[in-house]
Amino acid sequence: MENLTAARLPRPWTAPTASDPVSATLRLPGSKSLTARALVLSSLASGPSTLAGPLRARDTELMAGGLQAMGTHLSISDDERWLVRPHPLVGPAHVDVGLAGTVMRFLPPVASLADGRVTFDGDPQARVRPLGPLVGALHGLGVRVDTPPTGSLPLAVLGTGRVTGGEIVIDASASSQLVSGLLLAAPRFDRGVVVRHVGPPVPSAPHLRMTVRMLRAAGAAVDDTTPDVWSVEPGQLAGRGWEIEPDLSGAVPFFAAALVTGGEVTVPGWPHSSAQPVERLRTLLQAMGGEMTLSTAGLTVRGTGAVHGLTADLSDVSELTPVLTALATLADSPSRFTGIAHIRGHETDRIAALAREFGALGADLTESHDGLEIRPRPLRGGPFETYHDHRMAHAAAVAGLAVPGIELDDVVCTSKTMPKFPALWSAMVTGKS
The missing domain is CATH 3.65.10.10 (Enolpyruvate transferase domain)
Incomplete structure (x- = not known):
């Protein structure tokens, strides 16, 4: 059995850029x-x-x-x-x-x-x-x-x-x-x-x-x-x-890929009555330009060709903040997220880290005590520090779909919740398993 709790060496990783809309059915690990x-x-x-x-x-x-x-x-x-x-x-x-x-x-x-x-x-x-x-x-x-x-x-x-x-x-x-x-x-x-x-x-x-x-x-x-x-x-x-049903927060970066590329991503095996906040995610993604459906095939998100800005209190789903921030930097209008002061005490100070790293790529972000304001403008590639935080890595990967050359200092931190994330992500983007 692979021991995932052993000491891990950081591994740099360049987030793959999508040349076409993604189309994938992904079996993701449990919640x-x-x-x-x-x-x-x-x-x-x-x-x-x-x-x-x-x-x-x-x-x-x-x-x-x-x-x-x-x-x-x-x-x-x-x-x-x-x-x-x-x-x-x-x-x-x-x-x-x-x-x-x-x-x-x-x-x-x-x-x-x-x-x-x-x-x-x-x-x-x-x-x-x-x-x-x-x-x-x-x-x-x-x-x-x-x-x-x-x-x-x-x-x-x-x-x-x-x-x-x-x-x-x-x-x-x-x-x-x-x-x-x-x-x-x-x-x-x-x-x-x-x-x-x-x-x-x-x-x-x-x-x-x-x-x-x-x-x-x-x-x-x-x-x-x-x-x-x-x-x-x-x-x-x-x-x-x-x-154990599939992990919703782990699926969110893949769903975000559908919005960024105008594609479609399905996670099979999703129950019709979920213990996770699926309806809240549906509302957020719809507001940002996506469509979500739950059927016998699974939970599916489709992009509509545009990503819109969003004003939302994320206090109940704060773990989604990094990926939603990445989407917001690529949107066609500003976004404002509030109710997330507590994520300053997560794996890192996520509010400060998001403002710092996306700011270094050219984004216009302003942090407040309990949130972020994001005003979209063109991004450029460059180094992106993850702070050993898996959700920071997810955010960088989402932005990298549209921005070539985003270089994560450590993708192994994703093993915290999804050891196969780099392989799954690359396969989704390239269409090759």
């Missing part, structure tokens, strides 16, 4: 968000579970590795079906979070249920990602967590094998993962948990709805009827079969 949640819920269940069509990428291998380190039995040698057998969680153990927000925010609450010390650390940039609210919430639940004064990585959870649970207040405005991590482990707490968010709106609301939906599918009793309050009752989680 990272669904895979991560299914792994956690399966490790806390009362019986074995399977994941059909999971994502094998750096982030999900780190999640699997962290759970294995705490005692969960996993068989992930088969790319198409993973088997998870729960086992009592124990320490001492060490969890490498890499640069994965899901690992650094989902597994400390799980570690609080382990009997023993579990340490967490990751890539250098991971040490500046917001964890303080989660650490404070765990302290409020009576869990001992040792951290630097900044409340960030590296940290250690000193579990006693059980958590009493109860009611906590948290400011999750930096990331919905801060809430999801607590909810996923809560059925195993003696009293469950009531999480109350106080602060600016929680971003990425669809991911919270995904968490609640999957908890209920595993047998948990969850009440989310009160805004900004989530209540999870204590109880057993059932082992089950999880069908």
